[in-house]
Amino acid sequence: MSRKSTLTRLFRNSPFKALQQHMRVVLDCARHVGPLIEALAADDEAAVHEARDRIYELEAKADRIKNKLRLHMPKSLFMPVDRRDLLEILHLQETIANTAQDIAGLMIQRKMTIPGFMREPLIALTRRCIDTCEHSAKAIEELDELL
Numbered sequence: 001m002s003r004k005s006t007l008t009r010l011f012r013n014s015p016f017k018a019l020q021q022h023m024r025v026v027l028d029c030a031r032h033v034g035p036l037i038e039a040l041a042a043d044d045e046a047a048v049h050e051a052r053d054r055i056y057e058l059e060a061k062a063d064r065i066k067n068k069l070r071l072h073m074p075k076s077l078f079m080p081v082d083r084r085d086l087l088e089i090l091h092l093q094e095t096i097a098n099t100a101q102d103i104a105g106l107m108i109q110r111k112m113t114i115p116g117f118m119r120e121p122l123i124a125l126t127r128r129c130i131d132t133c134e135h136s137a138k139a140i141e142e143l144d145e146l147l
Helices: 002-012 016-031 033-041 045-072 083-109 116-141
Strands: none
Touching: 016 033, 016 045, 016 083, 016 116, 033 045, 033 083, 033 116, 045 083, 083 116
16 A cells, blocks of 8 residues: 555656646736737836736746745656756746746836837737747647647
8 A cells, every 4th residue: 555655656746737837827927018018009107007017926926836846846757857857948938927027127117118110010029929928838738748
């Protein structure tokens, strides 16, 4: 009986679920950059601040998940992938949330405005960046299905 529980403990805790949870929050954070840029383009200061606040909240939530995952990630030899690879993916995901937070902070701290000729191209670029994040999230969601 104890042998079974020992084996169960070795294989039980997959880090993929927490990695996927982290990516969902990161994606939500990235998605809020769109409304931030659109509000900035429309000179809607209240909406800019609202989007910034939401981005900051989500980035902080992503940080909490990241820290918890790092602390509780199995160090077992029986993990399906190398721990360093998972930590690298986590770092890349965190970079997305940090970049969203940096954009939000800079837009407000520097009281930036978007010139008229730049509005549509910047909004289009932002949408493409969010699309890229969505594709990344889809790949992360399918990680556990590969093994």
